[in-house]
Amino acid sequence: MKRLIIVLSLFISLTTLEAAVEVKTFESQQQELRYKKLIEELRCLVCQNQNLAGSDAGLAQDLRKQVYKMIRAGNSDEEILDFMVTRYGDFVLYRPPFKATTFLLWIGPFIILAIGMLVLIRFIRQRKNVVVTTITNNDKEKLKQLLDEDKEQDK
Secondary structure: OHHHHHHHHHHHHHHHHHHHOOOOOOOOHHHHHHHHHHHHHEEOOOOOOOEHHHOOOHHHHHHHHHHHHHHHOOOOHHHHHHHHHHHHOHHHEOOOOOOHHHHHHHHHHHHHHHHHHHHHHHHHHHHHOOOOOOOOHHHHHHHHHHHHHHHHHHO
């Protein structure tokens, strides 16, 4: 009985592992390289921080199938990327093009860096302008007298 359970559990685990692996056949090595390059360049819309190659989300699997079909159909890389951008927007690309809608995405980090540098420079300059004064013994005595006089007036 134990052997039957072990055999069944091994069979079930092997079939689930096999289901997770996508087997793709290509006509040439070049097609396979294009496929791998494209699924690494396209972002998973569900995971958002993973590419299609590294995502197990259902949408990522569908997009990988679509890329595979388009490569097999003879579409160029540009046609495949245009199809994805038309359907899902520039967000699907890890390297979106520089245009008006993605301006802040490209320039934003430099603006933040420049503002940070200006704040740092201003802070350093203000720190240099601080004048450190020393109190002489004569000044300490005058201060003590004034404080003593103030205490006497409060009484």
